[in-house]
Amino acid sequence: MHSPFDSDCPPIEPSPRVRQSLLWRLAVRLYREHRAEIQCPTLRPPQCRVCGREWPCEGRRLAERGLVVALSESSRQPVE
Ligand SMILES: [Zn+2]
Incomplete structure (x- = not known):
């Protein structure tokens, strides 16, 4: 799936976009925080190393x- 951001390591500081x-x-x-635990896929399905799901x-x-919503053009801006 194409991702609108760097899916390996999105930067902490938001880009101008x-x-x-x-x-x-x-x-x-x-x-x-939520990353997949690397293990042999034939043993059991991959799990998150933080929450175990x-x-x-x-x-x-x-x-x-x-992240997608933060980048989205159509997000509603706060109204004064
Ligand atoms: Zn998780």
């Missing part, structure tokens, strides 16, 4: 959504 920098920073922290875990998927 990021619309919502706070959301980006939160999502990157979550993204870096089946990979990709909920935390990781949420982080990916957050």
Whole structure:
């Protein structure tokens, strides 16, 4: 699947393309925390090393959504 950000290591500091920098920073922290545990795939399905859930875990998927939304052009801007 194509990803709109560097899926190996999204940078902590939001790029100029990021619309919502706070959301980006939160999502990157979550993204870096939830990583797959490397193990032999024939033994059992991969798991997240932090929460132990089946990979990709909920935390990781949420982080990916957050990064996409932070980049999204259509995000609603705060209204004064
Ligand atoms: Zn996880």
